[in-house]
Amino acid sequence: MKIVVETNIIFSALLNSNTTIGDLLLSPDKYFDFYSCNYMRYEIQKHWPRLKNISKLSDEQLEISYSHLLSRLKFINEEIIPVEIWLETEKNIKDIDIDDIDFVALTKFLRATLWTGDKILYNGLKKKNFIKIINTPGLQSLSFIKSGK
Numbered sequence: 152m153k154i155v156v157e158t159n160i161i162f163s164a165l166l167n168s169n170t171t172i173g174d175l176l177l178s179p180d181k182y183f184d185f186y187s188c189n190y191m192r193y194e195i196q197k198h199w200p201r202l203k204n205i206s207k208l209s210d211e212q213l214e215i216s217y218s219h220l221l222s223r224l225k226f227i228n229e230e231i232i233p234v235e236i237w238l239e240t241e242k243n244i245k246d247i248d249i250d251d252i253d254f255v256a257l258t259k260f261l262r263a264t265l266w267t268g269d270k271i272l273y274n275g276l277k278k279k280n281f282i283k284i285i286n287t288p289g290l291q292s293l294s295f296i297k298s299g300k
Contacts, residue, residue: 153261154264155186155258155261155264155266157267157268159267160172160266161191161195161217165202165213171291172268175290177223185224186227186263187257188226188228190254192226229256236259240256240259244275244276247271247272251272264283265283266290268287
């Protein structure tokens with residue numbers, strides 16, 4: 152199953168990898184393929200000082216954690232997404248949070264499911280019948296079902 156990972160998921164994992172999010176991202180899993188876009192890296196770098204301050208990790212420790220998380224993701228350059236998908240996505244997301252357009256467009260392009268911890272994005276897209284979205288408890292449940300636990 153293709154899962155597009157939004158920035159706040161990575162942000163949460165960096166702040167504490169010993170959580171459900173960390174477990175889902177870092178555990179070897181034959182059921183999920185994690186994807187993201189270049190915009191996620193930009194957002195993390197933009198908030199790096201805040202991440203460092205909240206996490207109380209050194210730059211080196213934070214870099215190691217970040218590199219480890221990124222190694223679990225396959226990155227897709229947004230430039231290969233057709234313009235039709237961008238236009239359709241803009242209509243769906245402009246009144247929710249336009250900053251998340253890259254993730255929703257990538258989800259549509261890959262025919263994947265978007266994993267987010269952003270309640271506004273999650274609820275807003277659900278109201279618009281965008282069904283290819285999941286939150287952490289939903290992904291955790293799906294992980295248990297697929298693994299037979």
